[in-house]
Amino acid sequence: MENDKKIAVLIDADNVSDKYIKFIFDELSNHGTPTYKRIYGDWTKPQLASWKSVLLNYSITPIQQYNYTTGKNSTDSALIIDAMDILYSKNVDGFCIISSDSDFTRLAARLREAGMYVVGMGEKKTPTPFISACEKFKYLEVLAGTITDISNIDGVLEKQHTPKEGLANLGELIKSIKNIITESSDEEGWANLGEVGNKLNMRYPDFDTRNYGYSKLSSFISSLNKFEILSGKTNRGETLVKNKK
Template identity: 35%
Template sequence: MDNSSVAVFIDAENIPAKYAREIFDYASNYGNVIIKRIYADWSKENIQNWREKIFDYGIIAMQQFSTSSGKNSSDMYLTTEALSIFYEKQIDVFVIVSGDSDYTSLAQKLRENKKLVIGIGTNKSLKSYVNSFNEFFYLDNEKVKCNDKDRLKAIPKEQLKELEQIIDNLIDEKTRAEYAVINTYMQKKYSDFHAKNYGFSSFRQLIENFILKHNEYQEKVSDDKCTYYLVKNSTLLRP
């Protein structure tokens, strides 16, 4: 995806400035970030920490005055600009940084038009909002950032069950379950199924922890050392 053009839209009133580096690390994985915009009522004290980050990351700050007390002023402005850029520019990947479910319709509209839409937010985000994206990353998963030896506990039981089912189906159909294929199937069903959301550095590390708990599977690698996959543990198949 190195040649893909990426646009990042940040709701500063919804996401703390301390996550700036993490946000752009995620975004840059999808291609060349050519649009960086951040939205807020900059007269508010609680978002002043973003000012330094704006210069550090070359973000364009957009001002939107609040029209009512307690209401996020940026929702409509961000949505309108994202749609305007969708119609006016050739953008492949839209990154919406907010935990506000008001952006659900925006994400759905962009996806309907075959754009890759990435969500970045917090654990407080509604599941319906998370599922409106192609992929979703959590910024505040503190429970999986500790040195927990059993990080699989952070993965919902429903997802673990589906993971096992996908692996079994692939092995039954193709004699092996390639990691890339497993990951693709899981992300299609769960937009927030990402190794980093659960404290793993890579999908392979997640699977290695998974097979420690499921010894019926065995890891293999292709001759060119490029493709990792699972097969049934041959030692358990012996009579």
Template identity: 35%
Template sequence: MLIGAENVPAKAAAAILNHVETFANPTMRRVYGDWSNQALGNWFAMAGELGFVARQHSANIAGKNAADIGLAIDAMDLLHSGHFHGFVPVTSDSDFTALASRLREHGCDVIGVSESKSPPSLRAACNRFVLLETLPAIPVTIPCKTPPSSKDLSRDPVPLLRAAIGKGAQTQQWLSTGQLGQNLAKANLGFDTRTYGHAKLSTLIKSLPNFQTLRLGETLQVRCVG
């Protein structure tokens, strides 16, 4: 089961998994997203609750979903491993029509799960198609962070960022922004980049002289300076 977090609401995760398990055993469960994006915080928390592996894919260009590309690449790698004969892509993006067709051409069962806005071409490319709107709702409790204290919501984010970088920098000087976002989410500090006037963690870091960034391929690395 491969889920594009930006295209599917986190609250639907339990219902999707419950439905798929009625006719298959999804031995591999992955959810793809840029976990430095605070808007995906609920998905990151839900992934751990349901046994999904959260795969990090940083968005390097606005409007381009690197996570979708990562999902497609992983699907092809899994296909050619020869160990999997069924796939459950969960996304509403029409770009996955070609992927579904390729998987089916190789003899795999493809069970698509999507919202009603999904295009007819994607539905036709799957052996079976499930609309999210038809799944019975399953009450779930998304793990909540501890309510932030006034200290946590200080207008100075530097101490919080330094502490989060320190947790991942024991064996390496640089830390990816994806790992930094995960450290912040686990710290229960109620950290939200929008509190500091930035929609993304990467832009917040670049605005601060206390940190240095380095682009390595698709990954943005960060470290403390001074």
């Protein structure tokens, strides 16, 4: 099971605010059990002072890293070195890298090459390469509930000509959902909703129904008015989805 995984949590204090800490660990409980919990930064800097009050509450180990050279981020190097040490220890099943910095793109890719489950968390400004390198990516603003719920999906579709920064374009998502249903459906055109959701996540690591104001995949897909939903009507109580004609 996914939530049985042992996960190493590595936080880039230079690129993440302490205001997200509760939401980070609430979300992590859906993915596994945090084992290593480390946060990296130069703790002599006054801008990191707000982090110090929350570290004890969440049993996070602060790793001191001085910036030896002006303009160079030593925090990134320390986090990357620790991640590789943890990887070789073979004590975890996955990693959660919490940063909005693209410098961790290669690290995420390398960890996945080693068979690790990699979750990324960062703000909407996170560059696409880092998002794509993770198996799943969660936006901190969404986890904290600071994005307003979208109630008028049709209106948004009409106005949205380009993707939102950090969020998959709704029109592109609809096309992908239609294709996945076509590829996965039975002779009558019905596909398992859970399977559709899994394949959608594989194509878009940052896909999360909460990005669009919905807590469940079925509610989100229903709101698009492009699909039929059949709930609990099969022998196994599965929810099925079908493209509307």
